[in-house]
Amino acid sequence: MQTDILVIGWGKGGKTLAKTLGASGRDVTMVEQSDEMVGGTCINVACVPTKSLVTSASRRREADDADTWFAESVDRRDTLIEKLRAANHAMLDTLASVCLVSGRATFVGPKRILVQAGEDQLEISAETVLINTGTVPAVPDIPGVDDPRVFDSTTIQHADPMPKHLRIIGAGPIGLEFAGMFRGFGAEVTVVNSRDVLLPKEDRDVAEALEAAMAADGIRFVHGTRADKIAFEDGEDAVLLAAGRTPTTSGLGLETAGVELDERGYIKVDERLRTSAEGVWAIGDIHGGPQQTYLSLDDSRIIGAQLSGEDSRTTTDRVAVPTTVFTTPPYATVGMTEAEAREAGHRILVAKKEVAKIAAAPRPKIVGDPRGIVKFIVDADTDLILGARLIVVDAQELINLIALAMRAGVTATELRNGIWTHPSTTELLNEVLGELSLA
Numbered sequence: 001m002q003t004d005i006l007v008i009g010w011g012k013g014g015k016t017l018a019k020t021l022g023a024s025g026r027d028v029t030m031v032e033q034s035d036e037m038v039g040g041t042c043i044n045v046a047c048v049p050t051k052s053l054v055t056s057a058s059r060r061r062e063a064d065d066a067d068t069w070f071a072e073s074v075d076r077r078d079t080l081i082e083k084l085r086a087a088n089h090a091m092l093d094t095l096a097s098v099c100l101v102s103g104r105a106t107f108v109g110p111k112r113i114l115v116q117a118g119e120d121q122l123e124i125s126a127e128t129v130l131i132n133t134g135t136v137p138a139v140p141d142i143p144g145v146d147d148p149r150v151f152d153s154t155t156i157q158h159a160d161p162m163p164k165h166l167r168i169i170g171a172g173p174i175g176l177e178f179a180g181m182f183r184g185f186g187a188e189v190t191v192v193n194s195r196d197v198l199l200p201k202e203d204r205d206v207a208e209a210l211e212a213a214m215a216a217d218g219i220r221f222v223h224g225t226r227a228d229k230i231a232f233e234d235g236e237d238a239v240l241l242a243a244g245r246t247p248t249t250s251g252l253g254l255e256t257a258g259v260e261l262d263e264r265g266y267i268k269v270d271e272r273l274r275t276s277a278e279g280v281w282a283i284g285d286i287h288g289g290p291q292q293t294y295l296s297l298d299d300s301r302i303i304g305a306q307l308s309g310e311d312s313r314t315t316t317d318r319v320a321v322p323t324t325v326f327t328t329p330p331y332a333t334v335g336m337t338e339a340e341a342r343e344a345g346h347r348i349l350v351a352k353k354e355v356a357k358i359a360a361a362p363r364p365k366i367v368g369d370p371r372g373i374v375k376f377i378v379d380a381d382t383d384l385i386l387g388a389r390l391i392v393v394d395a396q397e398l399i400n401l402i403a404l405a406m407r408a409g410v411t412a413t414e415l416r417n418g419i420w421t422h423p424s425t426t427e428l429l430n431e432v433l434g435e436l437s438l439a
């Protein structure tokens with residue numbers, strides 16, 4: 001089979017390009033290895049189902065039976081995901097110039113793949129190839145990982161029975177999100193952190209505030225400990241491996257295609273996401289940048305521009321990329337930490353306030369979770385925001401506004417004097433940015 005544009009893997013950036021190119025009549029072929037993964041990692045096993053479970057867990061009350069609540073939460077998650085997967089399938093299936101192929105792709109030459117599905121095989125050649133195959137949970141090379149009580153971020157979403165006493169290996173975003181989730185579901189939770197402190201790149205006051213909020217919920221942390229075997233201590237009934245992700249490049253035959261890998265096994269790309277092979281791009285997690293769905297989406301804009309002859313953007317154009325880890329309350333970041341701003345030579349103003357002490361923004365108190373801290377780092381000479389850290393309800397929304405202000409050159413004074421709805425979390429900007437002082 002011959003196609004114009006071949007997308008390997010139904011990830012966020014790849015499916016977005018397949019849709020826009022297909023809708024404009026381009027000949028596109030999408031290859032996905034698993035019917036369970038139509039729509040990609042984010043909607044099937046990552047961002048969306050985990051946030052559904054985090055939300056359900058946060059709504060549970062002490063009196064609710066843990067097993068029943070968990071089972072109902074999983075059902076709710078499954079119903080949502082099935083709908084999203086069907087919508088994703090329909091999005092491409094309804095486009096006449098998009099061909100969907102089910103099976104696992106392996107390169108057999110430059111811009112040439114073999115797709116295998118059971119006994120069936122199909123060879124596809126393309127003008128343009130977009131590799132969007134993502135990552136899978138990393139399995140540390142330690143004894144005991146094969147124990148049936150050991151889960152990864154995918155399998156634990158259907159754990160049966162629900163773990164009641166969980167040990168989590170890794171204190172990155174996955175470890176922290178699942179810690180809050182399972183604590184909410186009523187489990188005892190211990191997080192094993194290989195680093196000496198939580199979030200070592202973060203300012204200490206912020207990291208300590210997050211740890212305090214999680215510890216107040218009853219989550220235990222063991223810092224400075226690298227798990228060297230799977231151990232079930234003090235009645236633990238389950239272990240979650242949250243020790244990073246592994247690229248899906250091994251076995252993809254990339255050497256045959258002239259696509260080079262870096263020392264970590266990710267695909268090497270330039271700032272336009274071009275690989276070492278002509279006409280082959282890599283999108284999303286597979287090229288080893290920060291792993292966020294919205295960056296895979298932005299990758300699709302960079303590649304889409306090149307495919308339509310515009311070539312207008314690169315990854316180096318990205319500024320003020322926000323992040324949110326969906327702990328309870330959520331922890332969101334954009335720009336520099338205080339330490340980074342100092343190191344970069346800025347004269348800085350800092351405003352920092354515990355959420356409980358913010359008088360003029362009552363929303364966190366209204367929704368019943370006034371924990372956390374917010375912190376802003378501002379350039380004293382230009383009045384521009386250099387960075388923000390939010391541990392507060394709605395942080396995943398407010399951080400986007402601050403990121404936009406940073407990109408658009410909106411000053412701290414303008415944000416402080418902004419007219420915001422009431423009661424909202426946004427209006428904390430009025431009060432907290434009124435308390436900036438030289439630091």
Ligand SMILES: Cc1cc2nc3c(=O)[nH]c(=O)nc-3n(C[C@H](O)[C@H](O)[C@H](O)COP(=O)(O)OP(=O)(O)OC[C@H]3O[C@@H](n4cnc5c(N)ncnc54)[C@H](O)[C@@H]3O)c2cc1C
Nearest residue numbers: 009011012033040041046105133134284285291292293296
């Ligand atoms: C538990 C968890 C929670 C997360 N939460 C968030 C969040 O809240 N917000 C956020 O922005 N990010 C989150 N992330 C990260 C986010 O999920 C990823 O950055 C994003 O899904 C990456 O998408 P992608 O475009 O790289 O491809 P993916 O969505 O990973 O798609 C890759 C596809 O390729 C297929 N594939 C692989 N190999 C082959 C092959 N050889 N042939 C054919 N098909 C193949 C796979 O089956 C898969 O469907 C989370 C990740 C995890 C694990």
Ligand SMILES: NC(=O)c1ccc[n+]([C@@H]2O[C@H](COP(=O)([O-])OP(=O)(O)OC[C@H]3O[C@@H](n4cnc5c(N)ncnc54)[C@H](O)[C@@H]3O)[C@@H](O)[C@H]2O)c1
Nearest residue numbers: 140170171172173174175194226227242243244291324325
């Ligand atoms: N909300 C979000 O945006 C979100 C949510 C989840 C995941 N993600 C992305 O998914 C990716 C994977 O997340 P993650 O948390 O698995 O990875 P990570 O690499 O961020 O964190 C894994 C942690 O586990 C530690 N670790 C590794 N082996 C260990 C061992 N044997 N014992 C103890 N600790 C060990 C590592 O040192 C590291 O601190 C990240 O890039 C993340 O950004 C994003």
